[in-house]
Amino acid sequence: MNQKLVLVVDDEESVRQFLYDVLTDEHYRVETAVNGEECLEKLRRFKPDVLITDIRMPERDGFSLLEKIKENGFTTPVILMTAFGTTEVAIRSMKLGAFDYIVKPFDLDEFLNLVKRAVAQSDTVVTFKPEDVKEEASEINLIGNSMAMQAVYKDIGRVADSNATVLIQGESGTGKELVARAIHSNSSRRNKPFIKINCANLPDSLLESELFGYEKGAFTGASNTKIGKFEVAHQGTIFFDEIGEISLSTQAKLLRAIQEKEFDRIGGTETLKVDVRILVATNRELKQTVLEGGFREDLFFRLNVVNISIPPLRERKEDIPLLVAHFLAKYNRESNRQVKGFSEEAKRVLLAYDWPGNVRELENVVERAIIMARGPIVVPEDIELTAQEKKQPIPWQNTIEQNLPLKKIVADVERQVILKALQDHDWCRTSVAQALGINRRSLYAKMKEFGIE
Numbered sequence: 001m002n003q004k005l006v007l008v009v010d011d012e013e014s015v016r017q018f019l020y021d022v023l024t025d026e027h028y029r030v031e032t033a034v035n036g037e038e039c040l041e042k043l044r045r046f047k048p049d050v051l052i053t054d055i056r057m058p059e060r061d062g063f064s065l066l067e068k069i070k071e072n073g074f075t076t077p078v079i080l081m082t083a084f085g086t087t088e089v090a091i092r093s094m095k096l097g098a099f100d101y102i103v104k105p106f107d108l109d110e111f112l113n114l115v116k117r118a119v120a121q122s123d124t125v126v127t128f129k130p131e132d133v134k135e136e137a138s139e140i141n142l143i144g145n146s147m148a149m150q151a152v153y154k155d156i157g158r159v160a161d162s163n164a165t166v167l168i169q170g171e172s173g174t175g176k177e178l179v180a181r182a183i184h185s186n187s188s189r190r191n192k193p194f195i196k197i198n199c200a201n202l203p204d205s206l207l208e209s210e211l212f213g214y215e216k217g218a219f220t221g222a223s224n225t226k227i228g229k230f231e232v233a234h235q236g237t238i239f240f241d242e243i244g245e246i247s248l249s250t251q252a253k254l255l256r257a258i259q260e261k262e263f264d265r266i267g268g269t270e271t272l273k274v275d276v277r278i279l280v281a282t283n284r285e286l287k288q289t290v291l292e293g294g295f296r297e298d299l300f301f302r303l304n305v306v307n308i309s310i311p312p313l314r315e316r317k318e319d320i321p322l323l324v325a326h327f328l329a330k331y332n333r334e335s336n337r338q339v340k341g342f343s344e345e346a347k348r349v350l351l352a353y354d355w356p357g358n359v360r361e362l363e364n365v366v367e368r369a370i371i372m373a374r375g376p377i378v379v380p381e382d383i384e385l386t387a388q389e390k391k392q393p394i395p396w397q398n399t400i401e402q403n404l405p406l407k408k409i410v411a412d413v414e415r416q417v418i419l420k421a422l423q424d425h426d427w428c429r430t431s432v433a434q435a436l437g438i439n440r441r442s443l444y445a446k447m448k449e450f451g452i453e
Contacts, residue, residue: 003029004119005046009039009053009065010081019052026112028119036060036068043074050099050118055082055089066096075338077118077375081106099374113427121375142178143326144319148311152179155308160186165258167303168281170310173360176281179308180239189277192236195229200242208250209266212257218267230263230274237277243303244284244295255299278303313355313362320350323359327366339370342378349380415450418443422452 006028008019016032023030031048033039035057043051051069055062062080069078077099082089084103093101099118102111142153159166160183168176177196184194202210213228229238240246246254257263262273280303289295313320324342332339342350346369355361369382418436425431433443446452 003027004049005029005031006115006119007031007033007039007042007048007051007076009033009036009051009057009062011035011054011057015054022108022112023115026115028115036062036065039065040068040072043069043072043076047074048076050079050115051076052079052081052115055080055101063092063096066093066098070097075340075376077121079114079118094374109428110426116427118375121377121379142175142182143323144316145322146311146316146319148316149319152308152310155306156182156186159183159306159308161188163277164305165278165280165303166306166308167286168279168308168310169286170281170283171312171358172283173358174310174312175359176283176310177239177241179310180237180279180281183279184237184239184277187237187277189236193233194237194239195233196239196241197229198241199245204247204250207246208253211250211254212263212265214266215268218265222267225265228263228265230257230276231272233274233276235275237279240278240280242282243280244282244286244289248294248296251296251299255296255302258299258302313358317351320362321347323362324350324366327363328370331367331370335367335371337370337373338376339373339378340376342369343380345380346378346383349383349385353385411450414446415452418446418450419452 006023008016008023008030009032010016010019011034013034016034020030020032031042031046033042036053037060039051039053053062053065057065060068062082066078066080069076078097080093080098080101081104082101089101099121100114102114142149156179166180166183168179170176180196181194184190197207197210199207209226209228211228211230213226213231214222216222216225253263257274258278261275262271264271286295286300286304290297290300328339328341331337350362350365357364365383365385368384369378372384373379373382418432421432421435422429425435429440429443429447433440436443438446
């Protein structure tokens, strides 16, 4: 079995010798350096699987060394050692990109567990890499190659250059606004305004004045004439998000503006003509709202000329790899990070989750994982799913789908059970053996058999 290489940096010989003995007893290959400069020189000659360095050293301290390592593009996970576990040390360590830090004197099992987790990154198969997706030059980033999304793209292409009103339906977070922007940007109105109105965020009294404007003196506080969104969007597009939230009285005025292409400002006497394309979106079932009396039937039919339905993410999970790769590239840029991708285990967690918040939730989870990742690869511990517990796939699901022999399926399940127990017990093998009801020797034999280090 290939031994993993650990580089230890400390100006005290006794510390270097102690860590050398501890790590070689655990079957690591160990190199040492007495200071930061020697460490950098060795990094140019070989790539260790993990680097362990003290913070307080003469000439170049651990923080300065870590900055230099990152500056030179080395991706080796770095563990900092310190005798002073202050808030400042913790914050600065993470800010500079350390894998972790540990306070001296430290528990030996805790230290070895930390080293194992850091070294494991070198063995991680990386998925969802930024280079897996080609960035679009357009600001419209509709991502997905699934059959369901291909149908949406075709609908956009068919309707874009017409003047038809489009009703875009889908759960919250599916990307209804992106579809509206894609329709506008592919239409003959692309160089004219695209105006978004969020109907849920405006009270009815303000919504009417936002849409149609008002004349000076129309009501108390109207000290100047206000131009409404319909006038601003002339020859362009207005997108009404959450159209089901507007009141019946405003619906009547909206129907006239859409149907007759004319309206009056509040307090005005002149009827204004306007040429505007109307796109609307809702996460409600508008037909049901009509039956319940909460939405005008005539307005519904006027809006529902063309209907585009966006599938929830749980129904197009094959698009998750492309979406994650896109968000990874985006937030690497915005957060000044260099996360390479997601581990296979992290990938399985994302694919097993139902995503009730859809693409918006996935984007938030990926952004947080990139910011919180302690190394260049996102692992399951970096993923926080708040809406429901992380769903782990059925252990034998992948192997059974591959039509593997029963013996291989059982071995794969056994390996995953042992790995899960090791993770749950912080890789303390004594605790794992007790939890699984086997002795340590049997556990060691199984770990060796399955290549678990």
